[in-house]
Amino acid sequence: MADKKPTKGSKQKGAPVSAGAGSRSLSSHLPPVVEPGYTMATVADKISEVVLTQNTPRGWYIGLAFSFALTMLLLVSITWLLVRGVGIWGINVPVAWAFAIINFVWWIGIGHAGTLISAILLLLRQDWRTSINRFAEAMTLFAVACAGLYPLLHMGRPWLAYWLFPYPNTMGMWPQFRSPLVWDVFAVTTYLLVSLMFWYIGLIPDLATLRDRSPSRTGRIVYGLLAMGWRGSARHWHRYEMTYLLLAGLSTPLVVSVHTIVSFDFAVAQVPGWHATVFPPYFVAGAVYAGFAMVVILAIPLRRFYGLQDFVTMRHLDHMARIMLATGLFVAYGYMIETFMAWYSGSVYESSLMNNRFTGPYAILYWSLLLFNVLIPQGLWFARVRSSTTALFMIAISVSIGMWLERFIIVVVSLHRDFLPSSWGMYYPTFWDWSMYLGSIGLFFSLLFLFLRFLPMISIFEMRTLLPESEVKEDLG
Amino acid sequence: MNPGEAYLLPRDSPLEQMATFAGVCGLVGFVVCGAMAVATPAAVAESYLFAFLFWSGIPLGSLAILMLQHITGGAWGAVLRRILEAATRTLPLLAILFLPILFSTGLLFEWARPEVVEHDLVLQHKRAYLNVPFFAFRAVLYFVVWIVLSHFLSEWSRRQDRAPESIGLRLENISRGGLLLFVLTMTFASIDWAMSLEPHWYSTMYGILFIGGQVLSALAFVIPVTAVLAARPPMLEVMTADRFQDLGKLLLAFVMVWAYFSFSQFLIIWSADLPEETPWYLRRLSQGWQWAAIALIILHFMLPFVLLLSRDLKRSRRWLMAVAAVVLAMRAIDLSWLVLPAFDRGGLLWVPSDFAAFLGVGGLWFYYYVRQLRSAPMLPLNDESLPEMRGLQP
Numbered sequence: 001m002a003d004k005k006p007t008k009g010s011k012q013k014g015a016p017v018s019a020g021a022g023s024r025s026l027s028s029h030l031p032p033v034v035e036p037g038y039t040m041a042t043v044a045d046k047i048s049e050v051v052l053t054q055n056t057p058r059g060w061y062i063g064l065a066f067s068f069a070l071t072m073l074l075l076v077s078i079t080w081l082l083v084r085g086v087g088i089w090g091i092n093v094p095v096a097w098a099f100a101i102i103n104f105v106w107w108i109g110i111g112h113a114g115t116l117i118s119a120i121l122l123l124l125r126q127d128w129r130t131s132i133n134r135f136a137e138a139m140t141l142f143a144v145a146c147a148g149l150y151p152l153l154h155m156g157r158p159w160l161a162y163w164l165f166p167y168p169n170t171m172g173m174w175p176q177f178r179s180p181l182v183w184d185v186f187a188v189t190t191y192l193l194v195s196l197m198f199w200y201i202g203l204i205p206d207l208a209t210l211r212d213r214s215p216s217r218t219g220r221i222v223y224g225l226l227a228m229g230w231r232g233s234a235r236h237w238h239r240y241e242m243t244y245l246l247l248a249g250l251s252t253p254l255v256v257s258v259h260t261i262v263s264f265d266f267a268v269a270q271v272p273g274w275h276a277t278v279f280p281p282y283f284v285a286g287a288v289y290a291g292f293a294m295v296v297i298l299a300i301p302l303r304r305f306y307g308l309q310d311f312v313t314m315r316h317l318d319h320m321a322r323i324m325l326a327t328g329l330f331v332a333y334g335y336m337i338e339t340f341m342a343w344y345s346g347s348v349y350e351s352s353l354m355n356n357r358f359t360g361p362y363a364i365l366y367w368s369l370l371l372f373n374v375l376i377p378q379g380l381w382f383a384r385v386r387s388s389t390t391a392l393f394m395i396a397i398s399v400s401i402g403m404w405l406e407r408f409i410i411v412v413v414s415l416h417r418d419f420l421p422s423s424w425g426m427y428y429p430t431f432w433d434w435s436m437y438l439g440s441i442g443l444f445f446s447l448l449f450l451f452l453r454f455l456p457m458i459s460i461f462e463m464r465t466l467l468p469e470s471e472v473k474e475d476l477g
Numbered sequence: 478m479n480p481g482e483a484y485l486l487p488r489d490s491p492l493e494q495m496a497t498f499a500g501v502c503g504l505v506g507f508v509v510c511g512a513m514a515v516a517t518p519a520a521v522a523e524s525y526l527f528a529f530l531f532w533s534g535i536p537l538g539s540l541a542i543l544m545l546q547h548i549t550g551g552a553w554g555a556v557l558r559r560i561l562e563a564a565t566r567t568l569p570l571l572a573i574l575f576l577p578i579l580f581s582t583g584l585l586f587e588w589a590r591p592e593v594v595e596h597d598l599v600l601q602h603k604r605a606y607l608n609v610p611f612f613a614f615r616a617v618l619y620f621v622v623w624i625v626l627s628h629f630l631s632e633w634s635r636r637q638d639r640a641p642e643s644i645g646l647r648l649e650n651i652s653r654g655g656l657l658l659f660v661l662t663m664t665f666a667s668i669d670w671a672m673s674l675e676p677h678w679y680s681t682m683y684g685i686l687f688i689g690g691q692v693l694s695a696l697a698f699v700i701p702v703t704a705v706l707a708a709r710p711p712m713l714e715v716m717t718a719d720r721f722q723d724l725g726k727l728l729l730a731f732v733m734v735w736a737y738f739s740f741s742q743f744l745i746i747w748s749a750d751l752p753e754e755t756p757w758y759l760r761r762l763s764q765g766w767q768w769a770a771i772a773l774i775i776l777h778f779m780l781p782f783v784l785l786l787s788r789d790l791k792r793s794r795r796w797l798m799a800v801a802a803v804v805l806a807m808r809a810i811d812l813s814w815l816v817l818p819a820f821d822r823g824g825l826l827w828v829p830s831d832f833a834a835f836l837g838v839g840g841l842w843f844y845y846y847v848r849q850l851r852s853a854p855m856l857p858l859n860d861e862s863l864p865e866m867r868g869l870q871p
Contacts, residue, residue, distance in 0.1 A: 268748035
């Protein structure tokens with residue numbers, strides 16, 4: 001039944017382009033959102049086939065096995081960490097924050113593209129978002145899950161994590177509400193919950209489609225339970241659309257707030273290199289930058305492997321490349337203004353920090369950061385680069401590395417030489433630092449492979465609204 | 478008859494009467510400023526700087542919105558385009574109005590007084606950047622960049638009126654590089670003209686906070702202008718409730734951006750509590766300026782934020798115009814709060830020369846603005862999105 005009447009979004013077709021909506025001037029010289037020749041039924045076939053097929057492709061097994069092996073490495077690392085304590089990492093005074101915080105910020109930043117695509121682009125009526133929002137949202141969830149591990153483990157006694165919450169207790173303990181680290185607890189928890197709800201609610205009509213199409217009894221039962229009795233009636237759709245829009249409104253501030261608070265973790269301190277007023281918008285831009293890079297990294301192989309080039313078209317890649325270019329330029333602006341102000345401030349601490357970045361023991365990383373995050377992505381100015389999947393993929397990889405280096409520079413390079421030269425020191429990652437990092441990448445991809453196999457990676461019902469036959473001929477006069 | 482003629486600013490438009498009135502106010506303001514400058518040149522220079530920074534924010538913010546619109550598209554852009562272009566075409570006038578500031582650096586800026594710099598190690602360090610010849614050179618550079626950009630944007634757009642050629646891609650391309658150049662030049666212009674008034678203080682947020690404020694000023698200015706024009710044809714035909722709603726959304730977005738930048742900068746400086754940073758806020762939160770700060774929180778953020786959430790309000794021409802007018806007035810308070818506490822005024826917030834300079838610069842600027850608005854059809858006649866917009870008209 002859910003198969004028959006997808007009306008969601010169709011009335012938006014005739015609506016005027018809202019403020020900031022950008023597809024008009026672009027649409028004239030860009031390929032379409034869905035390649036021609038599809039009908040309501042073939043769209044559903046094409047997307048649900050990946051899930052309902054009995055022959056799982058061999059590539060999927062290989063990919064999952066590899067990521068699962070890395071997940072096991074993560075479990076070993078966590079076990080060893082709990083046995084021995086955080087001393088197995090390379091952290092020590094003065095660098096007491098290192099990989100755990102770098103990876104936390106890196107992962108949580110990656111999640112931002114999913115929220116931006118699902119919430120802001122929905123509110124701006126950018127219908128091209130439809131074919132990438134589902135897996136971008138899934139990416140957000142998995143990235144936030146990976147991110148959440150690190151602060152918990154970094155505390156040393158993760159079983160006492162509930163102490164972070166303000167609850168009445170006999171120990172006379174209460175969180176320090178002036179600390180952004182406490183705000184982080186709430187920001188990230190909210191982010192995870194809202195993203196999860198948004199993703200799940202978006203899935204419901206598709207879960208019903210899978211329930212109706214599943215050839216196996218188990219499939220019908222499992223998808224049936226998850227679909228929560230969805231019948232696709234007009235009333236269902238009405239409430240569904242209301243909920244979805246409300247959740248989009250609720251998620252929109254989260255795109256900005258989460259990374260703003262993450263930036264406060266650093267910026268409210270006095271350490272040169274952390275204390276910069278430009279941090280909040282610069283962190284948010286960096287997060288969106290890294291997030292879109294990850295969406296591109298995932299989208300390019302996926303569309304080829306599953307033959308989805310007709311749904312995730314070159315137009316999507318082009319739009320994402322443009323967003324990467326814009327946010328990347330803002331990140332570069334952040335580097336520029338920080339360097340200028342370090343000199344302009346006339347403060348010996350600020351300028352020696354900047355000297356240390358350019359010429360200190362970690363200078364090679366700062367120069368690599370400029371290469372990966374600023375220089376290489378300038379290729380995105382050229383339409384030829386944006387229309388080559390290979391070039392785009394390479395640039396996205398470069399941005400991912402660059403954004404990781406950026407967090408390394410901010411966290412480690414600022415800490416290792418602060419005000420007193422007598423307390424300077426160096427930080428070197430240990431085996432367990434690297435194993436945790438690689439392990440979290442394994443966890444991310446394991447979850448992603450499971451998602452690809454068991455849930456539709458593209459929203460079936462929303463894709464149908466992009467078809468010409470779903471256009472509602474309204475009498476506007 | 479030239480087909481564009483019906484689209485010109487009507488001779489009896491209220492804007493024309495306002496322009497005449499503004500021109501007279503401008504002249505009077507300048508005469509009063511000149512007279513006051515004989516007795517208290519420093520006070521007049523301070524007032525003039527504030528007035529210049531406020532009024533120049535409108536054309537500069539318009540330049541940013543114009544380029545942003547060429548890059549992102551959207552129907553709201555075509556209706557605003559000429560109104561924004563007319564604002565950017567006033568930049569040559571502002572370059573001339575900048576001259577008094579250039580010639581009173583010694584009165585305005587501590588770093589331009591050798592006797593101060595002599596005893597100040599930090600200012601000696603900054604002398605490589607903060608010195609009068611380099612300051613003048615940079616100002617020339619900024620104006621050249623802005624005037625060249627605004628010239629091409631408006632000339633190409635006007636050429637399209639005469640010959641229906643597709644010029645969208647060209648405008649889009651110049652806007653990409655142009656926006657980048659604008660953000661860079663404006664960042665340094667804000668450091669030069671406003672931040673360096675307190676030469677020991679620095680904040681990496683300052684440039685974009687200033688630019689965000691300019692964009693907001695520009696929006697809060699063009700919304701009332703558009704609303705006045707929308708009372709009669711030709712703008713009446715295209716300024717539907719949907720278009721006003723688009724403008725209202727933009728205004729809401731930039732009110733939030735401004736609040737986000739301002740609050741972030743404040744929180745970070747307040748938390749770290751460093752002796753080289755807090756004096757800037759201490760001066761702005763004492764001696765009466767704290768009332769201006771509270772007014773900014775309530776009237777520059779809370780009130781417009783709450784009102785602009787309403788869909789009905791955004792779709793109403795009069796209400797949106799009223800909210801925009803409040804925001805524009807608060808932009809002036811914000812600029813005075815940014816600039817004037819840098820000077821020692823013995824507990825006075827605003828002095829008579831502030832009002833004279835504000836009227837003087839503003840009056841002349843507005844007169845010139847309406848002249849620019851008059852010089853071309855109010856809508857881009859051959860724009861691709863224009864027929865479509867009329868089609869949506871109920």
